[in-house]
Amino acid sequence: xxxxxxxxxxxxxxxxxxxISLTVNTGEVVVILGPSGSGKTTLLRCVNxxxxxxxxxxxxxxxxxxxxxxxxSDILQLRRKTAMVFQQYNLFRHKTxxxxxxxxxxxxxxxxxxxxxxxxxxxxxxxxxxxxxDEYPSRxxxxxxxxxxxxxxxxxxxxxxxxxxxxxxxxxxxVGEVLEVIRSIAREGITMIVVTHEMGFARDVANRVVFMxxxxxxxxxxxxxxxxxxxxxxxxxFLRRITPEANYTI
Amino acid sequence: MGAPFDISYVFxxxxxxxxxxxxxxxxxxxxxxxxxxxxxxxxxxxxYKIPVLxxxxxxYLSFFRGTPILIQLFLFYYGLPExxxxxxxxxxxxxxxFFVILTYGLHTGAYAAEMIRASVAAVDxxxxxxxxxxxxxxxxxxxxxxxxxxxxxxxxxxxxxxxxLLKDTSLAFTLGVMExxxxxxxxxxxTQHFIETYLALALIYLAISFTLEKLxxxxxxxxxxxxxxxxxxxxxxxxxxxxSLRTVMADIDIGKGxxx
Numbered sequence: 001x002x003x004x005x006x007x008x009x010x011x012x013x014x015x016x017x018x019x020i021s022l023t024v025n026t027g028e029v030v031v032i033l034g035p036s037g038s039g040k041t042t043l044l045r046c047v048n049x050x051x052x053x054x055x056x057x058x059x060x061x062x063x064x065x066x067x068x069x070x071x072x073s074d075i076l077q078l079r080r081k082t083a084m085v086f087q088q089y090n091l092f093r094h095k096t097x098x099x100x101x102x103x104x105x106x107x108x109x110x111x112x113x114x115x116x117x118x119x120x121x122x123x124x125x126x127x128x129x130x131x132x133x134d135e136y137p138s139r140x141x142x143x144x145x146x147x148x149x150x151x152x153x154x155x156x157x158x159x160x161x162x163x164x165x166x167x168x169x170x171x172x173x174x175v176g177e178v179l180e181v182i183r184s185i186a187r188e189g190i191t192m193i194v195v196t197h198e199m200g201f202a203r204d205v206a207n208r209v210v211f212m213x214x215x216x217x218x219x220x221x222x223x224x225x226x227x228x229x230x231x232x233x234x235x236x237x238f239l240r241r242i243t244p245e246a247n248y249t250i
Numbered sequence: 251m252g253a254p255f256d257i258s259y260v261f262x263x264x265x266x267x268x269x270x271x272x273x274x275x276x277x278x279x280x281x282x283x284x285x286x287x288x289x290x291x292x293x294x295x296x297x298y299k300i301p302v303l304x305x306x307x308x309x310y311l312s313f314f315r316g317t318p319i320l321i322q323l324f325l326f327y328y329g330l331p332e333x334x335x336x337x338x339x340x341x342x343x344x345x346x347x348f349f350v351i352l353t354y355g356l357h358t359g360a361y362a363a364e365m366i367r368a369s370v371a372a373v374d375x376x377x378x379x380x381x382x383x384x385x386x387x388x389x390x391x392x393x394x395x396x397x398x399x400x401x402x403x404x405x406x407x408x409x410x411x412x413x414x415l416l417k418d419t420s421l422a423f424t425l426g427v428m429e430x431x432x433x434x435x436x437x438x439x440x441t442q443h444f445i446e447t448y449l450a451l452a453l454i455y456l457a458i459s460f461t462l463e464k465l466x467x468x469x470x471x472x473x474x475x476x477x478x479x480x481x482x483x484x485x486x487x488x489x490x491x492x493x494s495l496r497t498v499m500a501d502i503d504i505g506k507g508x509x510x
Binding site for chain 1: 374376377379380381382383384385386387390394395398399402475476477
């Protein structure tokens with residue numbers, strides 16, 4: 001279980017997150033939606049301390065950090081319980097697909113080479129890249145790179161995987177293959193927090209949808225509730241802008 | 251000037267000059283070692299923006315990049331012992347080589363510092379975040395992710411640096427060091443065949459520069475094997491075709507590693 005309690009964060013004078021509390025149960029898929037600048041990516045990056053929250057409390061599993069007095073070892077431990085999939089993939093460019101997945105297993109988890117290799121090969125096969133083990137990222141398409149990124153996150157066996165707009169940098173025809181992989185791991189019951197603009201994906205994968213605007217959570221609920229029967233005016237506005245009217249008359 | 255030109259002298263001078271090649275290479279190697287060490291010491295406070303040290307590093311860079319190496323040699327050789335005498339250190343008996351390697355080392359350090367800073371900055375920040383997100387320590391992220399890629403980026407600049415240093419060592423003769431240029435002066439004076447000695451000298455410098463450059467290209471190819479490369483046939487005519495950051499950076503710098 002992941003519990004964020006009263007997380008606040010500001011860049012200089014600009015307050016990006018205001019007392020955000022969010023609980024994600026084990027096996028749950030939570031999708032965060034919101035206009036750009038609403039703080040959703042910042043919130044996600046606070047969970048593994050890539051952004052340092054100003055105040056609040058983060059609990060992952062049985063490990064709890066008070067952000068005001070987090071020590072280096074706390075941050076390291078927090079990061080070792082989470083994994084992240086980035087918008088720009090951020091693969092290690094000097095390592096092959098296989099080495100990318102193995103890296104943290106060898107360096108962070110200190111697993112034997114043979115075992116790390118076995119696990120990594122299995123994961124890459126799972127994301128459909130069994131034939132690309134020894135390719136460098138520069139030779140892979142965006143969709144393939146992102147699937148390596150997902151395998152790399154899975155390898156850590158984290159309590160939660162954080163997806164930061166995993167398909168935003170992809171060509172439209174490559175989005176499907178990545179979403180399909182995320183969908184299949186969601187079905188396995190891996191806890192996920194996903195920031196995305198893919199409404200269709202949010203609708204059929206999310207257990208819960210969180211709508212953020214202006215650094216606060218405006219509304220949260222099941223996909224049906226939020227998409228079909230939004231309560232807040234801001235949510236309605238956002239959904240109107242982002243989902244085109246279905247019944248055109250041409 | 252001197253005796254009439256005779257090509258056979260060029261060939262007879264070659265082995266005599268090569269006798270002193272060791273001295274030249276020793277200056278190059280010693281200075282590189284010092285220079286890279288100094289470069290790291292100077293680059294770190296600039297990369298991590300450490301208040302006072304950063305300013306000092308800036309002054310160091312301005313001095314060594316903004317004054318001629320010849321003047322630096324004189325200042326260190328004649329000036330340093332005088333200053334150290336004041337604090338009771340007697341350097342007047344130290345070998346010339348000590349001053350030569352010290353000066354060239356510090357000079358190279360200034361360019362090496364900028365090379366290191368630019369190369370590390372060129373590795374994209376996202377990969378460091380990915381390393382942190384996977385639970386690596388800052389040291390692990392630097393040594394396993396940033397350093398190998400920064401090294402590859404640094405190679406072309408480093409190549410220029412080494413070749414510039416090699417050529418600069420020819421000024422060490424002004425302090426009386428018998429390296430290749432010093433030896434050439436002596437041979438010229440003895441035989442009056444100046445043009446031939448300098449021709450032989452130029453050939454040797456050219457040969458070494460060429461070899462070093464080729465070696466470093468091989469090193470670069472090895473270090474950048476993860477990047478897409480054009481096919482072999484194209485690479486023969488490789489003239490600034492790759493628009494990668496690395497080649498652009500190597501092209502910008504005039505003479506040696508200076509990227510501002």
